[in-house]
Amino acid sequence: MKPDQFQAPDYYNIDELLSEEHKMVRDATREWVKREVSPIIEDAAQNAKFPKQLINGLAEIGAFGPYIPEEYGGAGLDQVSYGLIMQEIERGDSGIRSTASVQSSLVMYPIFKYGTEEQKKKFLPKLASGEFIGCFGLTEPDHGSNPGGMTTNFKDKGDHYLLNGAKMWISNSPFADIAIVWAKNEEGRIHGLIVERGMEGFTTPETHNKWSLRASATGELIFDNVKVPKENLMPNKSGLGAPLGCLDSARYGIAWGAIGAAMDCYDTALRYAKEREQFGVPIASKQLQQKKLAEMITEITKAQLMAWRLGTLRDQGKATSAQISMAKRNNVEMAINIAREARQILGGMGITGEYSIMRHMMNLESVITYEGTHDIHLLITGMDITGHAAF
Numbered sequence: 515m516k517p518d519q520f521q522a523p524d525y526y527n528i529d530e531l532l533s534e535e536h537k538m539v540r541d542a543t544r545e546w547v548k549r550e551v552s553p554i555i556e557d558a559a560q561n562a563k564f565p566k567q568l569i570n571g572l573a574e575i576g577a578f579g580p581y582i583p584e585e586y587g588g589a590g591l592d593q594v595s596y597g598l599i600m601q602e603i604e605r606g607d608s609g610i611r612s613t614a615s616v617q618s619s620l621v622m623y624p625i626f627k628y629g630t631e632e633q634k635k636k637f638l639p640k641l642a643s644g645e646f647i648g649c650f651g652l653t654e655p656d657h658g659s660n661p662g663g664m665t666t667n668f669k670d671k672g673d674h675y676l677l678n679g680a681k682m683w684i685s686n687s688p689f690a691d692i693a694i695v696w697a698k699n700e701e702g703r704i705h706g707l708i709v710e711r712g713m714e715g716f717t718t719p720e721t722h723n724k725w726s727l728r729a730s731a732t733g734e735l736i737f738d739n740v741k742v743p744k745e746n747l748m749p750n751k752s753g754l755g756a757p758l759g760c761l762d763s764a765r766y767g768i769a770w771g772a773i774g775a776a777m778d779c780y781d782t783a784l785r786y787a788k789e790r791e792q793f794g795v796p797i798a799s800k801q802l803q804q805k806k807l808a809e810m811i812t813e814i815t816k817a818q819l820m821a822w823r824l825g826t827l828r829d830q831g832k833a834t835s836a837q838i839s840m841a842k843r844n845n846v847e848m849a850i851n852i853a854r855e856a857r858q859i860l861g862g863m864g865i866t867g868e869y870s871i872m873r874h875m876m877n878l879e880s881v882i883t884y885e886g887t888h889d890i891h892l893l894i895t896g897m898d899i900t901g902h903a904a905f
């Protein structure tokens with residue numbers, strides 16, 4: 515892969531909207547990605563291996579629980595900082611951002627919000643330091659966009675719960691130390707359980723042959739009469755709203771992350787277009803290529819403003835789930851369109867691993883599907899503005 519020459523576009527001086535702390539956090543993450551992620555990510559993706567050597571660095575830059583209070587090991591940052599960290603990591607690779615998103619928003623967040631004090635003390639510091647990696651089990655083989663239909667269930671056996679069922683498409687599952695598992699009790703109410711590796715009857719087979727998020731490990735969670743101690747149930751929220759609350763936080767991070775992937779594709783294509791000559795002139799001097807590049811920077815700028823405003827609303831406790839859906843949907847579509855256009859600007863070189871564009875493009879096919887598909891987020895906006903659910 516070519517050396518990382520990334521220069522972040524900021525067409526509307528959005529940096530002026532950021533605090534000194536935001537910029538410091540962003541720049542530190544950017545430097546780390548250049549130093550640690552860019553040199554190894556192409557090999558990791560080509561070989562379909564999650565680069566575990568990045569775990570310590572992710573913990574050190576505060577990517578595990580950026581907004582979790584410091585008393586539990588988190589970085590104690592605000593939501594805009596969290597977004598900027600996700601943007602920079604996904605500039606490197608969506609798979610690495612996925613690991614950080616899952617750890618922060620889908621594992622640490624539910625323990626912090628819905629867990630007991632004992633659960634917080636036991637798990638959060640280890641998750642923040644990367645000693646433990648977690649995963650989040652909501653999707654099932656027969657229930658993806660409709661997680662409320664889940665059949666994974668647990669029964670009260672007096673001194674423990676007995677868990678049965680299966681989850682599919684679970685990021686980090688093959689090597690996770692703990693899993694946040696959403697399952698129904700005997701009354702059909704959804705609860706979150708912390709399932710630990712090593713519990714008898716709990717297995718996590720890996721899903722192979724993905725063409726997308728190849729540097730992220732994906733797998734199943736299988737529960738065959740798993741005895742879960744009662745103290746592993748998170749008591750402070752139940753019902754579908756509990757996992758959806760976690761998804762709000764993760765989707766928000768994705769709205770920023772997608773900008774990172776788009777910026778990398780745009781920056782690469784702009785540099786290439788200025789250097790590559792055909793018919794005796796740089797291809798950047800051709801109107802067709804300028805149209806692509808001009809539209810890219812316009813869309814990136816709109817997405818940056820949307821993400822910044824959403825982050826500010828979240829910091830004020832005012833962002834709605836529907837606003838988060840709109841940003842996730844818009845920004846991921848923006849990124850995937852830019853990846854496709856940028857790939858064309860590079861001609862044949864665009865399909866090789868010399869450049870990051872094709873990897874981003876393939877990654878974004880997962881990002882546009884997970885954490886609520888593109889269609890589902892549109893239906894959420896539709897429901898929000900009309901008052902009619904069309905799911």
Ligand SMILES: Cc1cc2nc3c(=O)[nH]c(=O)nc-3n(C[C@H](O)[C@H](O)[C@H](O)COP(=O)(O)OP(=O)(O)OC[C@H]3O[C@@H](n4cnc5c(N)ncnc54)[C@H](O)[C@@H]3O)c2cc1C
Pocket residue numbers: 616649650651652653657658659660682683684685686726727732880883884885886887888889890904905
């Ligand atoms: C790489 C990867 C990692 C993932 N990581 C995780 C994870 O860590 N944890 C986790 O729990 N899940 C994870 N997922 C699962 C992901 O969230 C689901 O794939 C997603 O929610 C869609 O579910 P599905 O694949 O079953 O598709 P389906 O729900 O079967 O949808 C198929 C198609 O039908 C459309 N559709 C569905 N319902 C409607 C409707 N009512 N109206 C119109 N169209 C509709 C969808 O938009 C989609 O286009 C991951 C997925 C991938 C690919």
